[in-house]
Amino acid sequence: MNDLLPPDRRSIPKRRRALMRERLDEEISTTTTTVGRRREGAVRRFGIPAAVAAVAALLAIGGYVVATDDDGVRNDPRGDTGMAGQDDDRSESDGQPKPEAGVSEPMADPSEPYAQCVRMVVRQFGWRGEPVDQEPVGKLAIDNGKGIVVVVANSTDSYTCNLEPDHAVSRGNASDGEFQASDFWFALNATGNVLRGDEGDMVWAGGEAPEGVTAIRYTFSDGHTEAAVVQDGFWAVQYYSERVIPHGPNDHVEVTVEGTTPQTFELPFTSDTECNQISHGC
Amino acid sequence: MTVHRPRTAADWTAEIRTKPHDTFGLLFEQYSATIYNYCFRQTASWDAAEDLTSTVFLEAWRCRDRLVVEQGSVLPWLYGIATNVCRRQRRTVFRGWRAVRRLPPEVDQPDPADDVAGRVDDERRMAEVLSVIDRLPAGERDVVALVVWEGLDYQSAAAALDIPVGTVRSRLHRARRRLSTSLAAPHVQEQR
Numbered sequence: 001m002n003d004l005l006p007p008d009r010r011s012i013p014k015r016r017r018a019l020m021r022e023r024l025d026e027e028i029s030t031t032t033t034t035v036g037r038r039r040e041g042a043v044r045r046f047g048i049p050a051a052v053a054a055v056a057a058l059l060a061i062g063g064y065v066v067a068t069d070d071d072g073v074r075n076d077p078r079g080d081t082g083m084a085g086q087d088d089d090r091s092e093s094d095g096q097p098k099p100e101a102g103v104s105e106p107m108a109d110p111s112e113p114y115a116q117c118v119r120m121v122v123r124q125f126g127w128r129g130e131p132v133d134q135e136p137v138g139k140l141a142i143d144n145g146k147g148i149v150v151v152v153a154n155s156t157d158s159y160t161c162n163l164e165p166d167h168a169v170s171r172g173n174a175s176d177g178e179f180q181a182s183d184f185w186f187a188l189n190a191t192g193n194v195l196r197g198d199e200g201d202m203v204w205a206g207g208e209a210p211e212g213v214t215a216i217r218y219t220f221s222d223g224h225t226e227a228a229v230v231q232d233g234f235w236a237v238q239y240y241s242e243r244v245i246p247h248g249p250n251d252h253v254e255v256t257v258e259g260t261t262p263q264t265f266e267l268p269f270t271s272d273t274e275c276n277q278i279s280h281g282c
Numbered sequence: 283m284t285v286h287r288p289r290t291a292a293d294w295t296a297e298i299r300t301k302p303h304d305t306f307g308l309l310f311e312q313y314s315a316t317i318y319n320y321c322f323r324q325t326a327s328w329d330a331a332e333d334l335t336s337t338v339f340l341e342a343w344r345c346r347d348r349l350v351v352e353q354g355s356v357l358p359w360l361y362g363i364a365t366n367v368c369r370r371q372r373r374t375v376f377r378g379w380r381a382v383r384r385l386p387p388e389v390d391q392p393d394p395a396d397d398v399a400g401r402v403d404d405e406r407r408m409a410e411v412l413s414v415i416d417r418l419p420a421g422e423r424d425v426v427a428l429v430v431w432e433g434l435d436y437q438s439a440a441a442a443l444d445i446p447v448g449t450v451r452s453r454l455h456r457a458r459r460r461l462s463t464s465l466a467a468p469h470v471q472e473q474r
Contacts, residue, residue, distance in 0.1 A: 004411050004414055004415060004430075004461065005411070005430075005431070006322075006323045006407075006408055006411060006431055007403070007404040007407050007408060008404075009315070009319040010318075010319065010322075010328070010400075010401070010404070011315055011318075012314060012315055012318050012332065012335070013332075016332050017314065019336075020310070020314065020332070020335060020336040020339065021307070021310055021314075023336055023340070024306060024307075024310055024336070024339050024340060024343065025303055025307070027340050027343055028302050028303055028306060028343060029303075031343070031344075
């Protein structure tokens with residue numbers, strides 16, 4: 001090799017370029033719409049000046065204040081937009097019980113997350129040439145202050161969406177009465193401030209639960225145990241770590257299922273199997 | 283009399299706030315091909331470069347309130363995002379661009395840019411280049427990619443990597459020394 005120079009530049013194939021642009025426009029539309037709605041909702045509910053609400057929100061979410069960088073930039077995997085409105089929603093002043101930072105709870109008003117997830121399912125699987133014939137309906141939406149995970153389902157399939165910090169969909173088969181290990185494959189997103197390279201990890205999964213299941217717990221390779229939210233035959237889990245969750249040939253995730261048929265599953269957690277874990281079987 | 287001045291970060295931020303689609307669309311139209319080729323040079327894969335380019339602009343949108351203008355251009359800022367996106371691509375996978383990757387193959391008119399054989403040759407050659415460059419520490423590799431391959435001046439490279447200009451200079455010097463011990467080093471112009 002005579003030199004270390006790369007090949008000549010190429011242009012992006014037109015169709016791919018158009019899809020990238022479309023994806024960007026969709027992200028911009030989704031973010032701006034969501035922030036506007038959240039802010040409107042916060043103002044309506046609080047009935048107090050926005051500045052006061054913001055101060056109250058800051059006091060209420062001490063966890064986020066702690067998670068501030070040296071230069072004051074918050075370690076916010078969603079960037080600066082999505083969280084602003086949500087912080088407002090988390091103020092103590094609305095009188096609603098608030099999720100402890102990092103603990104997933106069902107969302108009080110999941111209508112918009114359901115609608116977003118359904119749109120993503122129809123669109124993304126349509127792109128893949130696997131049209132969704134029967135529009136799914138919302139089943140479960142959880143929020144842990146760092147991420148939002150939504151489960152929707154139709155009569156044949158369940159779909160799990162990660163609305164924050166990413167926009168991603170996975171598909172799982174509708175429950176056939178018993179769990180298999182593949183039902184618990186999960187998605188791993190890198191999150192955080194990409195400009196600073198100080199990302200954390202966000203893991204999420206969800207699906208339909210067989211009858212009699214009362215609890216599902218994930219124990220990750222860093223030792224953390226995260227309980228899934230189980231509700232009306234569906235479940236969802238998400239775990240945010242400010243540090244990289246170890247994943248390699250010797251790292252595993254243990255899933256414990258409680259209920260009429262207690263079970264334990266050990267899942268691989270390696271970069272090699274990430275694709276399968278992400279997509280529930282891509 | 284109209285005075286033309288380079289747009290500042292505040293100008294960009296204000297425009298993004300009022301016209302997000304138009305402004306970010308402009309950024310995409312102007313710089314997507316540049317970022318695409320940069321991502322290819324980081325991965326030796328045109329497919330991955332497509333995915334990563336999409337991710338870079340999504341990340342840029344999410345980080346838009348921290349937009350940085352260097353010498354009147356946002357390109358160094360985009361290079362900085364691309365550098366981190368490509369780096370973490372080795373560790374994890376972004377669902378957003380996976381979805382793009384899984385799109386059905388193109389069935390419409392053949393795109394002149396979609397020269398399959400040429401792309402395969404490119405990937406083979408780039409993989410050879412990377413096999414050597416990858417021996418460098420990550421910081422030196424980033425500097426080589428930005429200064430030598432992308433043609434950024436030291437100040438822009440420093441802005442992209444958020445390091446002092448002197449560090450760019452010293453990393454490049456060390457990289458050249460390391461490379462010259464075993465292979466012919468790339469032709470690097472001295473201070474731009």
